[in-house]
Amino acid sequence: xxxxxxxxxxEGGKVKCNLCPHRCIILPGKRGICGVRENRGGVLYSxxxxxxxxxxxxxxxxxxxxxxxxxxxxxxxxxxxxNFKCLYCxxxxxxxxxxxxxxxxxxxxxxxxxxxxxxxxxxxxxAYTYTEPTIFLEYAVDTARIAAELGLKNIFVTNGYxxxxxxxxxxxxxxxxxxxxxxFSDKLYRKICGARLQPVLDAIKLYRELGIWIExxxxxxxxxxxxxxxxxxxxxxxAGLSIDIPWHxxxxxxxxxxxxxxxxxYASLKKAREIGARQGLRYVYIGNxxxxxxxxxxxxxxxxxxxxxxxxxxxxxxxxxxxxxxxPIAGVWT
Numbered sequence: 001x002x003x004x005x006x007x008x009x010x011e012g013g014k015v016k017c018n019l020c021p022h023r024c025i026i027l028p029g030k031r032g033i034c035g036v037r038e039n040r041g042g043v044l045y046s047x048x049x050x051x052x053x054x055x056x057x058x059x060x061x062x063x064x065x066x067x068x069x070x071x072x073x074x075x076x077x078x079x080x081x082x083n084f085k086c087l088y089c090x091x092x093x094x095x096x097x098x099x100x101x102x103x104x105x106x107x108x109x110x111x112x113x114x115x116x117x118x119x120x121x122x123x124x125x126x127a128y129t130y131t132e133p134t135i136f137l138e139y140a141v142d143t144a145r146i147a148a149e150l151g152l153k154n155i156f157v158t159n160g161y162x163x164x165x166x167x168x169x170x171x172x173x174x175x176x177x178x179x180x181x182x183x184f185s186d187k188l189y190r191k192i193c194g195a196r197l198q199p200v201l202d203a204i205k206l207y208r209e210l211g212i213w214i215e216x217x218x219x220x221x222x223x224x225x226x227x228x229x230x231x232x233x234x235x236x237x238x239a240g241l242s243i244d245i246p247w248h249x250x251x252x253x254x255x256x257x258x259x260x261x262x263x264x265x266y267a268s269l270k271k272a273r274e275i276g277a278r279q280g281l282r283y284v285y286i287g288n289x290x291x292x293x294x295x296x297x298x299x300x301x302x303x304x305x306x307x308x309x310x311x312x313x314x315x316x317x318x319x320x321x322x323x324x325x326x327x328p329i330a331g332v333w334t
Contacts, residue, residue, distance in 0.1 A: 067331030
């Protein structure tokens with residue numbers, strides 16, 4: 001247990017958490033929506049600091065990040081809890097778990113230990129992922145600060161539901177982020193995730209303004225966000241920020257409380273990719289299926305990075321440029 005950041009005292013012994021846009025007002029002895037931040041005696045505490053529920057070395061392509069240190073390993077870490085309640089969550093067993101639930105991995109791992117482990121495994125980065133890094137921000141930022149001193153990069157894999165003040169304070173320690181843009185509908189965000197759309201859009205814009213490399217992921221769920229209108233609005237929003245932002249279109253697989261929804265047909269993924277291309281997006285990738293996701297030069301069409309699932313088969317980039325025409329390719333390559 002550790003004293004939380006980004007909160008203020010409220011009347012009657014309550015506290016107001018300012019970490020995410022829910023801005024929960026929490027009664028004494030109670031917790032916020034995320035389930036892992038508790039008001040004890042008028043002070044807000046994080047219940048998951050230094051207690052990861054998952055640790056693994058993943059290819060960075062699994063985050064997914066395709067334009068950030070391709071072909072490298074990322075030490076991936078998560079705690080329990082999430083500020084979303086997504087009905088289709090693949091990791092619901094940890095994202096919706098309470099701090100009291102027991103897991104085999106329940107060893108205390110302090111920030112310096114996590115950073116040193118990443119270095120020892122030969123990783124180039126640490127990814128705060130699997131659940132939502134916003135709700136364990138104290139732990140993530142303290143780890144990221146030490147990781148940076150060791151020459152490691154830091155990555156957030158996030159739903160984007162973070163307040164402006166929390167994101168600005170954390171930005172110096174975040175090098176890249178993959179941000180979910182799940183729907184372009186506030187109604188669907190409320191119904192499926194228990195959240196709102198606009199704060200996500202605001203956070204995506206702010207990540208970019210703060211100079212953090214971003215890539216966007218949209219999970220295509222049949223009959224929910226696979227319409228031409230939904231996909232076009234998402235693609236337009238991304239293109240309005242930059243046509244160089246990679247857009248990852250992922251296939252839905254039935255899970256958790258949406259097991260009755262069929263998997264995403266490949267035709268829907270292909271349609272989304274075509275819509276992205278029509279909006280001018282230079283890098284649109286299909287994921288969660290066995291599909292080649294090569295990076296191609298937008299100027300001459302040369303294949304620059306060859307991939308198979310999460311593996312980089314060949315990287316032909318020369319100092320971040322196309323070897324055929326010399327065009328600069330957006331990303332962080334070294």
